[in-house]
Amino acid sequence: MIPHSALFNRAKDREFKVDPKQAPTEDYHDILFQLEKEGEWEVQRVPEPYVEVDNKYGRKKKIPIERTWHHKSCGQCGHIPGYSTSVFWLNRQLGLDYHDPTDQTSCTAWNYYASATSNAAAQAAVAMRNFAAAAETGYFPIIHCATSFGHYKETRQQLIHSPELRRQVKKILEKLGKKLVIPEEIVHYSEWVHAVRDKIAARQTVDMSHVRATIHPACHYHKLIGEDAVYAPEVYGAQRSAIITSTLQALGMDVRDYSTWFDCCGFGFRHILVSRDFSRSFAVQRKIEVMKEEADPDILVTHDTGCVTTLDQSQFAAKAHDKNVGLPVMSDSQIAALAMGAHPYKVLQLHWHSTPNKDFLRKVGIDVEARWAEFEAAVAKIKSGEKSYLTWEDADA
Amino acid sequence: MPLDLTGRQYADVPYEEKERLFEEVKKDLRYEEYLYGCYECGICVAACPSARFYDFSPRKIAQCVAREDADLFYTLLNDSVWDCSQCFSCDRCPRKNSPGGVITLMREVAVKNGLASAQEALEGYGRVVYKIMATGTQVSPDMLQANAFPDWGPHVNDISDNLDEWRRAIPPETLHTTETSWKVDDKTITELYLIWHMTGVMDMIREIDEGLFMILQDVMEEKLEDEGYDVSFD
Ligand code: SF4
Ligand code: SF4
Numbered sequence: 088m089i090p091h092s093a094l095f096n097r098a099k100d101r102e103f104k105v106d107p108k109q110a111p112t113e114d115y116h117d118i119l120f121q122l123e124k125e126g127e128w129e130v131q132r133v134p135e136p137y138v139e140v141d142n143k144y145g146r147k148k149k150i151p152i153e154r155t156w157h158h159k160s161c162g163q164c165g166h167i168p169g170y171s172t173s174v175f176w177l178n179r180q181l182g183l184d185y186h187d188p189t190d191q192t193s194c195t196a197w198n199y200y201a202s203a204t205s206n207a208a209a210q211a212a213v214a215m216r217n218f219a220a221a222a223e224t225g226y227f228p229i230i231h232c233a234t235s236f237g238h239y240k241e242t243r244q245q246l247i248h249s250p251e252l253r254r255q256v257k258k259i260l261e262k263l264g265k266k267l268v269i270p271e272e273i274v275h276y277s278e279w280v281h282a283v284r285d286k287i288a289a290r291q292t293v294d295m296s297h298v299r300a301t302i303h304p305a306c307h308y309h310k311l312i313g314e315d316a317v318y319a320p321e322v323y324g325a326q327r328s329a330i331i332t333s334t335l336q337a338l339g340m341d342v343r344d345y346s347t348w349f350d351c352c353g354f355g356f357r358h359i360l361v362s363r364d365f366s367r368s369f370a371v372q373r374k375i376e377v378m379k380e381e382a383d384p385d386i387l388v389t390h391d392t393g394c395v396t397t398l399d400q401s402q403f404a405a406k407a408h409d410k411n412v413g414l415p416v417m418s419d420s421q422i423a424a425l426a427m428g429a430h431p432y433k434v435l436q437l438h439w440h441s442t443p444n445k446d447f448l449r450k451v452g453i454d455v456e457a458r459w460a461e462f463e464a465a466v467a468k469i470k471s472g473e474k475s476y477l478t479w480e481d482a483d484a
Numbered sequence: 485m486p487l488d489l490t491g492r493q494y495a496d497v498p499y500e501e502k503e504r505l506f507e508e509v510k511k512d513l514r515y516e517e518y519l520y521g522c523y524e525c526g527i528c529v530a531a532c533p534s535a536r537f538y539d540f541s542p543r544k545i546a547q548c549v550a551r552e553d554a555d556l557f558y559t560l561l562n563d564s565v566w567d568c569s570q571c572f573s574c575d576r577c578p579r580k581n582s583p584g585g586v587i588t589l590m591r592e593v594a595v596k597n598g599l600a601s602a603q604e605a606l607e608g609y610g611r612v613v614y615k616i617m618a619t620g621t622q623v624s625p626d627m628l629q630a631n632a633f634p635d636w637g638p639h640v641n642d643i644s645d646n647l648d649e650w651r652r653a654i655p656p657e658t659l660h661t662t663e664t665s666w667k668v669d670d671k672t673i674t675e676l677y678l679i680w681h682m683t684g685v686m687d688m689i690r691e692i693d694e695g696l697f698m699i700l701q702d703v704m705e706e707k708l709e710d711e712g713y714d715v716s717f718d
Contacts, residue, residue: 111580159658161622165665168625168654175656187658189669192620192676200570202606203591204613204692207514209683216675237572249513259682263675306571313575351533355569361608363635365569369533403637436654441637462653469649476660477653 105325110144110314118247119269127253128267131222133274138282141325143314149272150282151229153183156221157276160232161193162392163418169436170395171231173420174276176434179479180427181286186226191217196238197393201356207245211252212259214242219265229274233391236275237307240315243273275308277330277390278317280419284337292428293451296339301384301414302331303374303398305391306351331390331419338426343382347373353401354393363401370401376411386447387416402442415444425451432462433482487539487563491555494562502558508593509549509557509586518585522550528574528583540567542574542583549586557590565590566605598691610696613689618703620676621665625651674711677704686717 107114123130133149142148155178163170178185195213199205221228230236246253246269257267280287309316309328322329322336327348335342353369355362375398378384389395399416406412417425421435431437431453437444445455465481468474474481494502509515528542529535535542545564548556565587574583594602606613616622630641643650651660658666680686681704690697701717708715 159666161616161624161665163665164659165621165623165625166628168651168659172654172656172659187656189658189667190672191666192668192672193616193622193665195616195622197622198613198616200588202609202613203588203595203602204606204688205685206592206683206688207512209679209685212679212683213676216679220672244517245514248517252513255683259679262682263678306573310575311572349531349573351569351571351573353533353569354571355534357566357605357609358569360612365534365537367635368537373533373536400633400636404635433653433655438639438650439643441639466646466649466653469652475652476657477655479655482655 103324103326105141105143105145105318105320107144107146110146112244112312112314114146115243115247115315116271119271122247128269129222131218131227131268131270133271134227140278140282140317141319143316143318143328146314148278148315148317150274150278151227152279152283153178153185154226155183155185155229155279156224156226157185157187158191158194158217158221158228158230158235159187160235160392161197162396163231167392167395167418167436167439169421169434169439170392170418171420172434172436173418173424173429174231176424176429176482177280177283177287177420177427180290181283186224188220188224190220194232194235194238196234197356199238200234201360207252208255208259210238211242211246211256214239215246215256215260215267215269216263216265218270219260219268221270222266222268227274228270229276229279231276231392233275233305233308234393236273237311239273240312243269244312273315275390277308277334277419280423281317281330281333284334284423287334287423287427288337288339291338291426293426293453294339295426295451298340298386298451299382299384300335300340300342300386300388301345301378301382302335302342303352303387303389303394304328304330304348305389305394308391331388334419334423335388338423343384345378345381347377350374352389352394352397354397356393359393359397366397367401367404370397371405371410371412374398375402375405375414379411379414384414385450386422387414388419388422389416390419400441413442415442415447416440417444430461430482431455431458433465433477438462485539489556489559491559494555494558497558499554502554505561505593505597506549506552506554506557508596509589512589512592514585515589518582518589519546519549520579520581522546522581523579525578528577528581531573531576533571533573534567534569538567540564542568542587545586545590546577546581546583561590561594562599562601565594566601592688595688595692603692606692610693613693614696614700617680617685617689617700619664620668620673624662624664626662671711674707674713677708678713678715680704681715681717
């Protein structure tokens with residue numbers, strides 16, 4: 088007989104519960120350590136102090152707070168350098184020890200997803216070379232790009248399941264004089280921002296309580312091996328990733344929802360470089376216009392190279408089609424740094440962004456003209472040869 | 485352009501050739517993780533950005549490989565896979581498939597076999613492949629030129645006009661570069677070249693772009709020789 092409760096199990100009576108048993112993949116921690124016992128590789132432990140957060144299915148993930156090895160992003164460092172600069176600035180302001188390596192290559196995944204001119208073995212070898220380089224320094228990898236983050240999680244999955252791939256990569260690393268060593272956790276920098284958000288909020292000097300924001304979560308952050316993304320019961324009831332939203336809420340911002348929250352940004356890897364009509368159309372029509380119409384935000388905050396690039400750079404051409412654009416785009420690291428009083432040009436490097444952001448800066452009380460004049464004066468010193476570089480001390484002067 | 489699924493355009497390609505390429509995809513160690521069958525429910529299509537702008541469907545990809553339809557596979561291999569954004573929104577598939585992952589494998593096979601459609605899709609992309617393979621970082625500051633990104637706005641001009649000084653006006657020392665995204669050690673680059681060599685990636689480049697292969701070969705062999713490695717890409 089059909090139980091009475093089943094007949095009356097109406098949607099409103101059902102309760103959403105986070106359940107580790109529902110995870111589509113096994114708990115990678117157990118396997119990493121088992122393979123270590125079997126002599127397959129070493130596992131680099133997350134250094135103390137760390138913060139434990141929940142991921143999608145309620146498993147715990149350790150986020151290191153310091154002694155971090157910064158796996159930089161090609162697109163951030165190359166085209167939006169204030170993005171990574173803000174991550175470093177936050178570490179310095181919070182007095183945390185970090186390492187910015189030169190023994191690091193790109194994960195090469197942007198190219199791989201764009202052109203497929205690579206293969207599983209090469210991609211895994213690139214990942215493990217970088218991880219070995221990190222382990223040699225004693226610092227723990229923290230990944231700036233969501234594509235590197237997602238791709239490395241995929242690679243971990245493949246290495247776990249394929250002894251053949253492990254053998255192949257081990258042989259390559261031996262030739263390079265490196266060990267096979269895998270980090271205990273693959274950590275995205277925005278998870279670190281999430282983990283230290285209260286420390287950031289405690290040092291906030293710029294009021295943001297009157298700011299309306301929308302966020303865009305990166306596909307390669309929360310969809311690619313999505314079970315290893317950060318969720319929290321207090322943000323969307325743990326039914327969507329808490330990433331970015333948790334940070335902005337800690338800064339007092341009004342984070343607003345919109346109906347295409349789950350949609351991609353339109354980056355497309357190949358498309359953003361050689362087929363941008365697609366990227367522009369998608370970014371503007373499915374994201375920017377929808378956000379503007381439904382949420383009326385002052386700022387759009389995201390946490391990935393491709394997303395900042397596409398959502399920011401796609402708006403200029405759309406003006407020619409009378410599209411409803413003009414929404415400034417920044418990373419969570421930039422917004423967090425701004426909230427703590429970072430210089431908008433010396434640290435956030437906003438002159439590398441496309442969509443006008445001055446109105447937003449004014450709204451949070453920043454004297455845009457004075458700050459730009461300070462940056463120009465610093466550049467003039469470099470041009471005249473009086474200084475070679477703008478230093479960290481100059482950035483805070 | 486509407487996708488022609490009749491297969492008429494590839495009628496003169498022998499069925500064995502289509503099957504051979506399909507078998508190459510299935511042989512990849514990731515294939516079993518990416519395809520478990522297909523309910524043909526279309527949830528992947530609902531989540532797919534490329535499906536909104538192109539005549540493109542991850543369901544068709546999953547359905548075609550699950551049904552082992554080599555003819556349709558060949559059509560999609562040539563006329564569809566390059567429309568995908570590789571965002572993996574389709575990973576929300578209730579059957580636990582990754583249609584985007586299957587597409588990655590199909591693209592790899594298309595490149596490895598030097599298909600004309602793959603060459604066409606990657607036209608204009610060679611300089612990016614060169615950058616990543618030769619320098620270890622992909623989109624460098626000096627790529628920001630108004631002629632390359634005319635649609636991004638006037639700030640691209642400002643950046644290229646002031647590139648050197650603006651790079652030196654970034655506090656982290658690793659970011660003062662213009663030709664790479666950050667400063668990469670010579671030893672690190674050498675290690676990257678050895679990875680390309682030992683994994684057969686250069687053979688893929690040769691299939692897709694002979695000219696690019698030769699340029700990369702020169703750069704890599706010289707550097708590896710300088711570092712004491714006797715490595716040839718021939
Ligand atoms: S691949 Fe998955 S989501 Fe797409 S149609 Fe098949 S079962 Fe449905
Ligand atoms: S990975 Fe490709 S097929 Fe899958 S949702 Fe993204 S664009 Fe569509």
